[in-house]
Amino acid sequence: MSRIFSSAEPGPQLTWTAMKFTLSPKVAKTTNAIHRMIRTLARWWARRRYIFKQEFEAALEDLQAALSAQRAKEKRDLAAQLRKESDDMETRVKQMAEMEEKGFWLCDDGHEIPVSEGETRHKEQDEERIVHDVRQSCSQCGKEAKLIKRSDMTGQEQYESDKGRKEVETMIAEKRKLAEQHDTDAKGGDDTEKHFRRQAASSREVADRLRKL
Numbered sequence: 639m640s641r642i643f644s645s646a647e648p649g650p651q652l653t654w655t656a657m658k659f660t661l662s663p664k665v666a667k668t669t670n671a672i673h674r675m676i677r678t679l680a681r682w683w684a685r686r687r688y689i690f691k692q693e694f695e696a697a698l699e700d701l702q703a704a705l706s707a708q709r710a711k712e713k714r715d716l717a718a719q720l721r722k723e724s725d726d727m728e729t730r731v732k733q734m735a736e737m738e739e740k741g742f743w744l745c746d747d748g749h750e751i752p753v754s755e756g757e758t759r760h761k762e763q764d765e766e767r768i769v770h771d772v773r774q775s776c777s778q779c780g781k782e783a784k785l786i787k788r789s790d791m792t793g794q795e796q797y798e799s800d801k802g803r804k805e806v807e808t809m810i811a812e813k814r815k816l817a818e819q820h821d822t823d824a825k826g827g828d829d830t831e832k833h834f835r836r837q838a839a840s841s842r843e844v845a846d847r848l849r850k851l
């Protein structure tokens with residue numbers, strides 16, 4: 639039998655039991671408050687973490703976009719450079735063909751001196767075969783120069799000249815093809831950049847939505 643009911647005089651044991659009964663609802667209330675606080679804190683923290691995750695992803699996606707843009711620019715620059723080289727080579731091929739037709743002096747150092755009017759007239763007066771062996775010194779370096787003229791070339795020399803020109807033309811075609819490939823890659827880079835920019839915007843949109851929750 640409990641002492642609460644058995645004894646009229648309140649002893650220490652009764653006081654303690656009574657206290658327990660009185661305190662209990664208060665303790666439960668405090669526990670609930672802590673639980674609510676933890677829940678609130680967790681929710682606040684989860685939202686912060688989630689927002690941070692979204693912002694972090696957006697930042698990553700922006701970096702990926704910037705990398706793609708950088709690569710695209712490099713490819714585009716490379717393509718432009720190759721096109722410029724191709725144009726220059728084409729101009730040179732055309733120029734060489736014209737020079738070969740008119741005739742020019744070529745020294746051992748590679749200096750090219752156009753045949754002057756006088757020389758041409760002089761040559762026309764000479765017999766054709768003699769001109770082929772004509773040599774003179776280069777006006778720029780003084781080294782021996784040889785007259786290059788298509789009409790004076792042997793069949794073999796013309797063949798070699800044409801072969802050389804065709805090789806350069808093949809190189810030009812390859813350069814142009816490579817430039818096109820780089821342009822295609824650059825466009826791919828642009829698409830990748832756009833993709834990552836959209837991803838970043840979408841990640842930020844989610845972060846903004848979370849802030850309003």
Ligand SMILES: [Zn+2]
Binds near residue numbers: 745747749777778
């Ligand atoms: Zn020279």
